[in-house]
Amino acid sequence: MKNSALLALKGGEAALKVDVLALIADSVICTDEDGCVLVFNPAAEKSFGYSAGEVIGRHVEMLLPLRHRAEHARQVREFGSEGNSTHRLMGPRREVWGRRKNGDEFPAEAMVSRQIIDGQTILTVVHRDITARKELEDLREAMAREMDHRMRNVLSVVHSLVSISAADASNVEEFRDSLVGRLKALAASQGALRFGEEKHTSLNEVFLAELAQYQTQGGANVAIDGPSVSVGPKAAQLLALAVHELATNSAKYGALSSPTGRVIVATAFKDIGGEPLFLIEWREEGGPPVKRPERQGFGTSLIKQVVARALRADVALDYRSDGLICRMTMPHAALEADQ
Incomplete structure (x- = not known):
């Protein structure tokens, strides 16, 4: 040398x-x-x-x-x-x-x-x-896999929305309007998930993202009551769609169609027979008298079939004269679903 x-x-x-x-x-x-x-x-x-x-x-x-x-x-x-x-x-x-x-x-x-x-x-x-560089490369690869995974999930949900919306609609305009609204609800759930920061998000945030458009000044007509629970992408998408259907129906016929109406979304943990469960209750009050619908529409089908099956939830709809109540009871573990 x-x-x-x-x-x-x-x-x-x-x-x-x-x-x-x-x-x-x-x-x-x-x-x-x-x-x-x-x-x-x-x-x-x-x-x-x-x-x-x-x-x-x-x-x-x-x-x-x-x-x-x-x-x-x-x-x-x-x-x-x-x-x-x-x-x-x-x-x-x-x-x-x-x-x-x-x-x-x-x-x-x-x-x-x-x-x-x-x-x-x-x-x-x-x-x-090169530890820092390898960590960054691993993060990029993980994000790419997560993006692919989420896109597959979203496309699967969109396929279901198109199929059921088409079966439920009586004309092209009705099909278009209902599908656009449901896709917006799906987009709102994606926004709440904040891809790249966290794989999970707050369930209350998912609900607020969908219900914000119905809130009056001060938000007195919409209340979210219960613990802030972390949910995975799949659960967030499906529960956002369920709330969208309930809110859309309420805005047409229920509490959200009336200046005096109010919607409360309450959540709680339960334990039945040693199994940890999670309860979501949608409750309407102060709106026009409620009548049981003559036929089951898309919203009811989505909640009773798609959401109930995917999240292993028991769904009960109570058409009380003073306001609709929808209860969804599911295993706590179902909230973590990401595929």
């Missing part, structure tokens, strides 16, 4: 010029051809957790996970025997693993170079901790 500012050899031992190596942000580790550490710069001390005094003179394998030591030794022997090679990347796909003093393992990139100085082979490794 000609640059004596980096390394000077005296009696076969390496004397480190600390003022230069301290400026290098990556770990720099020099060994002899047998793997005995000669140089261990400050960045290496910070990365591996050892002081230079704890490492210099010992075998470099102490800085590697046990399972990688045999392969590392093979690579070093192979590299040392290559007559015309002075540097190269280490490890498959340019990635290796390091082991800190506390036993933690971390991914890294490493470049190894070989120099012959006074007849002695010196191997120098520049070692870069």
Whole structure:
């Protein structure tokens, strides 16, 4: 090595010029051809957790996970025997693993170079901790998988909406209007989920996202009463659609159609026979007298069939004269559903 500012050899031992190596942000580790550490710069001390005094003179394998030591030794022997090679990347796909003093393992990139100085082979490794980068890559991959997963879920729900809306509509205009409203409710649930931040969201937030359009100034006609519960994407989508159907019906015929009407959405935990359950109750009051419908419409079908089946819920509709009550009782675990 000609640059004596980096390394000077005296009696076969390496004397480190600390003022230069301290400026290098990556770990720099020099060994002899047998793997005995000669140089261990400050960045290496910070990365591996050892002081230079704890490492210099010992075998470099102490800085590697046990399972990688045999392969590392093979690579070093192979590299040392290559007559015309002075540097190269280490490890498959340019990635290796390091082991800190506390036993933690971390991914890294490493470049190894070989120099012959006074007849002695010196191997120098520049070692870069890529933990933060790998975490970011893993996050991006997870987000891509989550996006694909959610898109499949949404398309499945949209398919059901189109099929049932078409069967329920008596003409094209009715089909269009009902489908657009239901797609808006689905979009509101997606907005509440805030993709990329959390996989779950507050059920109360899902309800408010759908009911906000019906609230009067001050919001006195709509009340959400109960604990804030975390729900997964599938449960959020289905419960948003259920509330959309109940609110749409109420705005046409029930409490939300009257200036004096009011809707309360109450939630509570229950325990029946040792099984943790969750209750959602939609209750209307102050609106016009309620009459049981002559036929079951789309909203009732969606709640009784799609929501009940997907979330394993018991659904009960009580057409009381002073206001509709809809109760949905489901296993608490169903709220975590994301597929």
